[in-house]
Amino acid sequence: MSASPTNPPEQSAxxxxxxxxxxxxxxxxxxxDVLKSISLNIASGEFLTLLGESGSGKTTLLRLIAGFEPPTxxxxxxxxxxxxxxxxxxRRVNTVFQNYALFPHLSARDNVAYxxxxxxxxxxxxxGRVEEALRMVKMQDFATYRPSKxxxxxxxxxxxxxxxxxxxQLLLLDEPLSxxxxxxxxxxxxxxxxxxxxxxxxxxxxxxxxxxxxxxSDRIALLRDGALEQVASPREIYAHPATAxxxxxxxxxxxxxxxxxxxxxxxxxxxxxxxxSDGPVTFSLRxxxxxxxxxxxxxxxxxxxxxxxxQQFYGGSSELLEVECGKGQVLRVRIPARxxxxxxxxxxxxxADAIRVRE
Amino acid sequence: xTAKPATGRAPLLAIYATLVFAxxxxxxxxxxxxxxxxxxxxxxPPRHFTWNWYSQxxxxxxxxxxxxxxxxxxxxxxxxxxxxxxxxxxxxxxATFPGKILFRxxxxxxxxxxxxxxxxxxxxxxxxxxxxxxxxxxxxxxxTALISxxxxxxxxxxxxxxxxxxxxxxxxxxxxxxxxxxxxxxNLQLSLIAAGLLIFTLSMDEIAVTFFxxxxxxxxxxxxxxxxxxxxxxxxxxxxxxxxAVSVGLIVIWYHLRARSLSGTSQEPLEQPGxxx
Amino acid sequence: MYSxxxxxxxxxxxxxxxxxxxxxxxALMFVHSLWAVRESAIVHRWNLDNYKTLxxxxxxxxxxxRTMRIAASVTICSxxxxxxxxxxxxxxxxxxxxxxxxxxxxxxxVSYLVRxxxxxxxxxxxxxxxxxxxxxxxxxxxxxxxxxxxxAVVLMLTHIYTPFVFLPIYAALEHIPRPLIEASQDxxxxxxxxxxxxxxxLSMPGLLAGVTFAFVLSLGDFLAPLLVGGPSGTxxxxxxxxxxxxxxxxxxxxxxxxxxxxxxxxxLFLSEFLEKRWVFK
Numbered sequence: 001m002s003a004s005p006t007n008p009p010e011q012s013a014x015x016x017x018x019x020x021x022x023x024x025x026x027x028x029x030x031x032x033d034v035l036k037s038i039s040l041n042i043a044s045g046e047f048l049t050l051l052g053e054s055g056s057g058k059t060t061l062l063r064l065i066a067g068f069e070p071p072t073x074x075x076x077x078x079x080x081x082x083x084x085x086x087x088x089x090x091r092r093v094n095t096v097f098q099n100y101a102l103f104p105h106l107s108a109r110d111n112v113a114y115x116x117x118x119x120x121x122x123x124x125x126x127x128g129r130v131e132e133a134l135r136m137v138k139m140q141d142f143a144t145y146r147p148s149k150x151x152x153x154x155x156x157x158x159x160x161x162x163x164x165x166x167x168x169q170l171l172l173l174d175e176p177l178s179x180x181x182x183x184x185x186x187x188x189x190x191x192x193x194x195x196x197x198x199x200x201x202x203x204x205x206x207x208x209x210x211x212x213x214x215x216x217s218d219r220i221a222l223l224r225d226g227a228l229e230q231v232a233s234p235r236e237i238y239a240h241p242a243t244a245x246x247x248x249x250x251x252x253x254x255x256x257x258x259x260x261x262x263x264x265x266x267x268x269x270x271x272x273x274x275x276x277s278d279g280p281v282t283f284s285l286r287x288x289x290x291x292x293x294x295x296x297x298x299x300x301x302x303x304x305x306x307x308x309x310x311q312q313f314y315g316g317s318s319e320l321l322e323v324e325c326g327k328g329q330v331l332r333v334r335i336p337a338r339x340x341x342x343x344x345x346x347x348x349x350x351x352a353d354a355i356r357v358r359e
Numbered sequence: 360x361t362a363k364p365a366t367g368r369a370p371l372l373a374i375y376a377t378l379v380f381a382x383x384x385x386x387x388x389x390x391x392x393x394x395x396x397x398x399x400x401x402x403x404p405p406r407h408f409t410w411n412w413y414s415q416x417x418x419x420x421x422x423x424x425x426x427x428x429x430x431x432x433x434x435x436x437x438x439x440x441x442x443x444x445x446x447x448x449x450x451x452x453x454a455t456f457p458g459k460i461l462f463r464x465x466x467x468x469x470x471x472x473x474x475x476x477x478x479x480x481x482x483x484x485x486x487x488x489x490x491x492x493x494x495x496x497x498x499x500x501x502x503t504a505l506i507s508x509x510x511x512x513x514x515x516x517x518x519x520x521x522x523x524x525x526x527x528x529x530x531x532x533x534x535x536x537x538x539x540x541x542x543x544x545x546n547l548q549l550s551l552i553a554a555g556l557l558i559f560t561l562s563m564d565e566i567a568v569t570f571f572x573x574x575x576x577x578x579x580x581x582x583x584x585x586x587x588x589x590x591x592x593x594x595x596x597x598x599x600x601x602x603x604a605v606s607v608g609l610i611v612i613w614y615h616l617r618a619r620s621l622s623g624t625s626q627e628p629l630e631q632p633g634x635x636x
Numbered sequence: 637m638y639s640x641x642x643x644x645x646x647x648x649x650x651x652x653x654x655x656x657x658x659x660x661x662x663a664l665m666f667v668h669s670l671w672a673v674r675e676s677a678i679v680h681r682w683n684l685d686n687y688k689t690l691x692x693x694x695x696x697x698x699x700x701x702r703t704m705r706i707a708a709s710v711t712i713c714s715x716x717x718x719x720x721x722x723x724x725x726x727x728x729x730x731x732x733x734x735x736x737x738x739x740x741x742x743x744x745x746v747s748y749l750v751r752x753x754x755x756x757x758x759x760x761x762x763x764x765x766x767x768x769x770x771x772x773x774x775x776x777x778x779x780x781x782x783x784x785x786x787x788a789v790v791l792m793l794t795h796i797y798t799p800f801v802f803l804p805i806y807a808a809l810e811h812i813p814r815p816l817i818e819a820s821q822d823x824x825x826x827x828x829x830x831x832x833x834x835x836x837x838l839s840m841p842g843l844l845a846g847v848t849f850a851f852v853l854s855l856g857d858f859l860a861p862l863l864v865g866g867p868s869g870t871x872x873x874x875x876x877x878x879x880x881x882x883x884x885x886x887x888x889x890x891x892x893x894x895x896x897x898x899x900x901x902x903x904l905f906l907s908e909f910l911e912k913r914w915v916f917k
Contacts, residue, residue: 066818067821068818068822087821088821089822089824089826094822099815101816104816104838115824115825163822163823166824369724369727369728376736379721380721382798383740383799386751386795387746387751390750390754393757393764400764401767403767404771443649443654446649450646450651453646455643465659468658469658471849471852472852472897472900473857475877476856476896477658479665479880479893480893484660503653535642560745564749566749567857570859580749584749587863595753596757599749599750599753599754602747603750606747607745607746610742
């Protein structure tokens, strides 16, 4: 089953200046289809994130591009050259590995110089480029340190410099931030983003962390069981998830399952008018799309319902409520922080915010 | 040609590896083959099959006397080396005392030191102490030298063990003595058996230390050694083949144990003794 | 968490035993080396004559030199056989890896004597190799120089120590994280460059352990020369053995033993020192 990703406007832009083209790439390990016919284009200078749960095939796709695994079927092209026929050391692609894979017997400087040395770059050129790369990641003061003497964040920087010094056309990053603690992670995200802007190299970033994907990417390619679920910009994918899976995976949502009959959508206790052919239907309704309706007034195209507050999670600027509206239907509602809330209240949401998604 | 240069096929290397295997196994194969050769050792090709050398071997009482001596020495060495090795491993793992580093080096020294040095030292010690050479001195030599093996194996076992288990036992009201018998030892069971097997094999096979400590009763390797000096006969091929077969049998047991100890998680180290293959 | 009593209980027995049956004998060895022999009896007269003899009599230097040469040859041969084998198993053997690994281990458990004896039957003048060569009409007369030569000693010891050398190298190769190799390729290095720049340096601790093992154990071997070496294959430990036997000069024998002990321990320290430089954890 080859999932055809939805084609938001960005996709066509990518096709114009595609740096990397993945055409129907598939990978099978034994009897397991890890990747099922993936087609994806990456534009030059783009920051694209492969997002997915563990086992979704995102790392395998990265390894196909890097050349560590041959695809079972399909082709990968980069700048008019067939990439999947080349061994990894002939590809103008470099990787930042998940646990950095720094050479333990080499200093930070020698790690960075490695790629230049094996390609017999003149020594005079090497030292300059290495220093520049180390400066770029603010590691010039640690040039002589062995990896074991560096912290996780510092190792991360060296790994980045080691890849970038080769001036790859495409940089692959395999969950590079997953080993860092939360604060450092945020900081590195910000640095990574500005670094990418600065040097303009195309980044293909793999992560299982949707927040990270949203914060960093130009586009997100969401993988599920070896197939592309949706490819779109973070805003697009959040606002218009194509499937229930996407809606749930990216951000929090309420999935409303019900049916359309006679131009009315019914999901348990909620009913609102909607044009469409009769049949079962699923909506995604973000918690922040629901608001507390203290005065009982309705705007046009809004749906009102009454629900009892069951749980309240305080989150600083906002709070998340779990409310129950008839028949045991539980919805999550995000409202500006306003103090403890109990009992039954009126809530409203705009019909337009209930996004119809595929199952 | 999507290349995986470091892990793909390497025909030349495969041929080389095959040749190395041939080198390692050729002598053993030749040995076994000629134990069935009627015309004795040497000559090519071996022509006439016979069980003759084996029946000669089974009728040879001095060989079987030496086997018995070896078995006694090996069994006693296992007990001695395991007991002291376990204590030494516990001491190295848990106690601090002056000269600990020296102690560790000293215990492990026989592992790497040429057997002749250990053997001669013990010989001088025996002479100095006025002890006659006998199987007892051989046993003391084996047992003492092989403490090194027991200590290495058991120390590794202790390092793998989760210290919190012992703390839990003490927390639940067990005395240190009870904890040792009910938690520590069962945890080490596989290491103990593996070390025991290894010590047994090494003792059965030991010759360099034994050489200097042997009295009137020969161990099996010394008996063979004595016969070699008088010239080679296919009977020695036959006994060597049997030794080889027993060694392989022990390896199979050892691998089963190792596989278990590797697959066994720290939550379930208590294997039933009866289950061993 | 362990009481004083517990610690004493576990530490004292092995300390006493090892003190009595290892430290004391080794010390006795050293003491003997400072004594002398007069009219077939050991006299407790303290002197350094034995050591003087060692350094002045060229015979001992010659034997020691030959021993070192044999030990070095054994070490080099074992590595030439063991390293590629370990490399093959670690990176190219695929699913047969575990089986092949066990096949290397099996000979480790097989008696030293049995393996030495096997070579004796192969190399002898009426041995299997000569029989084979004559069978093929490559030679007409038995070739005498296979057995009872330094070559035979090197061959036998190489056969014995190749699995020993293989083990630590294999362990070191297996410990190299596979992403490091991928990283090297990713950065543009081919297999040969990856080997010399990444795999080989990271296998150094294993290689060192193997080298130390093969060299030290060959250095003190006296059985292989007796079995297959002949007079030209005599090694330093054979000199010791004859001094303790027929020649009856324990003090001189003890002095040589102390020499072997010193060389061995120095080599162990050297290898430990070098290993520390090559371990990057």
